[in-house]
Amino acid sequence: MSFALPDGCCYPWQMHRFSSSAFLLVLVVSPALGMAQQRPALADTSAQHLRLREVVVTATRTEKTLTEVPIPVTVVSRQQIQAMGAVRLTEVLGEQTGLNVGADHGRGVQMQGLNPEYTLILVDGEPLIGRTAGTLELSRVAVGNIERVEVVKGPASALWGSEALAGVVNIITQKPQPGTRGEVRLRYGANRTADVGGTFNYRHNQLGLTVFGNRYSSAGYTLQPASGQATVPPFTNYTGQSRLSYQLDDKTTLSVSGRYFIEDQASNLPITTEGGQVAQVGLKARQQDFSLNPSVTRCFSDKLFGTLRFYHAGYRTKEDYTYTADGTPYDASYFHQTFTRPEAQLDWRLHPKHTLTVGTGYLWESVEATRYDQRQQMRSAYGYLQDDWSPLTGLNLVAGVRYDGHSQYQGQLSPKLSGRYQLRPWLAVRASAGRGFRAPDFRQLYLNFSNPAVGYSVFGTHQVREKVAQLAAQGQLALDPATGQPLINAPLLEQASSLTAESSRAYNAGLQLDPTPKLRLTANFFHNDLRDLIETAAVAQKTNGQSVYSYRNVSRAYTQGLETDARYLLRAHLTLSAGYQYLVAKDRNVVTQLKNGSIYRRDPETLETTRLKVADYGGLFNRSRHMANVKLFYDNQATGWSGSVRGVYRGRYGFQDRNGNLILDTGNEYVAGYWLWNVSAAKAFRQRYTLQAGLDNVLNYTDPAYLSTVPGRLYYASLTVALGSK
């Protein structure tokens, strides 16, 4: 990776291919981003043309201009993040085309119809760790020091390994820029939500430093008061991030970056005891993540660039349940995870038309938790190779392959081939095919957890048989009223015991159209053919009415659809954009059963049973067939005014089966579609100050039973003060 490039280094050779004006633009844009004082320079270009020459690093693990990459990549710039008034990553991603941020053990991102566990989340090219039931809580990420967010769609396991099956989200933080300056931002809004933070930047001669600090707190909100539980209980969190870089000589740069995050949350919940009484229990939860990431980059020659990186990250949670009445403990749990990885990469410009990228690394992971019987460890070694080849003018082919050897699983070989061809100056086509994989994680193997409040149990597949037998012997499993036998689903239990890695074959094909300098259209068709997908399965039922869950491979499923984006510069300072995704996601086993005519449903009114047709199948739950967004951004540097109106639509999606045939097929199994409209406006004055105010969810849409993430209308106001010299 090449995040801290020394000035004047040899690295950006790939830009030689570009027109000289593009090259200049890149130089102008990249150091200037996000600096309030320098923004006029940027505005001059953006006022007349769409900014299309952004550089991305996630698609090929080398710097490459956004429009030149052969795979679909979305970039959200710092400017856009600021205009949105966003403070956490969830808000930023939730407004992007084709991404859906839902709540399932935290807020994660659904990409190309695939659940959050299939998207790799990176900060400056290194993974964020600490997933709960597969979901990485994206609100852990503050956006105040983000330079841009790169979203790569389609499998990227050929470069990034496990988890990069649906795609990759790479959060690129700010790098030290020449000069000394800082910024302080205060924001306050509904639900007593306060965000206080600041950045500091220093760079002089060889030494560079960035520091970011943020405190974020909220009183939370309650959508269903009758439940006696807050939907989001009050919380406070702190984020600290810093990067120190030192240029040893004109070819070598050392850099160290680190991150620390801590969040405390307190809530109350009613617990039904065995005697049928309801007792109030208080929960104090703390989660922390930290990472340290030293790296060295060196330009060996104008053809060879090397990176050596080391990454150590940890994630810790602690939950204490106590009875509110007398303070005696009810339950306690903890979770400690570590991730340690050295990695080396060489970028070698072998030939004017070939750039080779080769990398290797070794990974240690460990988990120790109340939910695991003992400390569990996994090790993995990997290597990857990529050739970026431009055989003809306008034609670019990227071929890559990665091998991951694993201590727990069979090795995974992930190839990928992608290409882009500039057919006409205003028309380019691109296509890619590749394999993605996601190895079963610790949880799916070794988890041993019983929820103290709700009462369900989840067991890893290595031990589920033994644990179910134990529960049965202890009389904790519900008995069938008639047979007196425990309610155990034998076929599911069998599937759980033979878990394998998940994989996909994916195809993407699309167009980029630039009919005028003011209009850009992109379209991408995607098809993900998934094998051995892991889902939770209720293998037995407990006496308390809850289930015992484990994991199994749902043998085959697919997601496919079309994603389109349009950006149009309406007039100077005013950009209109719109995005749409059409998605079909189906379990292939269900489709087969439907073709065989072996799935039925009963009309609840007439009580008539009918055989379902393939067309009656609504697909996998929690996927919207239609998602769309419309955004209007205004930014006038001269007057200091900027603002935005953004509408995000999520079409209806399946929530749960209600008619007993276990598939999505009737209207009452869906959650209604909805629009969320957000507006914001900002005014910069006296060069240093920016006032911003906004309303999220202007129409005050809520759906308390099904949408825990939508709290209704929220207002906020913020003040940003820029400090220091220009």
Added chain:
Amino acid sequence: MNQLFSRFALLTLSGAVLTLSACSNDDNDDNEVKPAEALKTETASNLGPAPTSTTPPTAGQPGTPRHYAFYNLATKSEVPYTDSATTKWDIAVRTTTILVNGGSSGPGQGGAIVQDGLFSEITAAPATGYNVDSRTAYAIPTGSGKGWYNYNSTTHVVSPIAGKVILLRTAAGKYAKLEIVSYYKDAPASPTGTEPRGYYTFRYVYQPDGSTNLK
């Protein structure tokens, strides 16, 4: 013209059938050809034993009733539980358990097969292969997903599985097909799990002539 012709053909055909049956003297012949009279689909509603009166008021749902509710398919009526040791009943229900009058449950020839398919498409009962109640297993298996119902552990709703048809041999050895459509009183369209439960609504076709024809 076509219509006229087919009507005429139909008349001739039924005349021939009538003649044939008139010639036959053997009333016990199961394969006897009769005028094709479609069997009627009957619906039985709210079959279920009265709940025990000593229900604790806090439990939400009444306790398990002491007796089963018994039903005779031929007479389309409930049979008092005092006749449980006779062949007057064909099926009996209590909570999610269904008995057939045979084996360990009664003195009749009762047996059952749970088959996947559409009620209307099953036009003949198999002559053999019927399961009989025993001490260890019922002819109609109980358990969520195993026999005729799914139990949702979140909502606690018992839903009869659509597409499960029970082929029944009655106490007297006649054949019938049966489909359970609701487990709740008055067959609510969308049960929430709080309605009085254990009240079966089922549709059935009973063949009184002893043949396996269930058309």
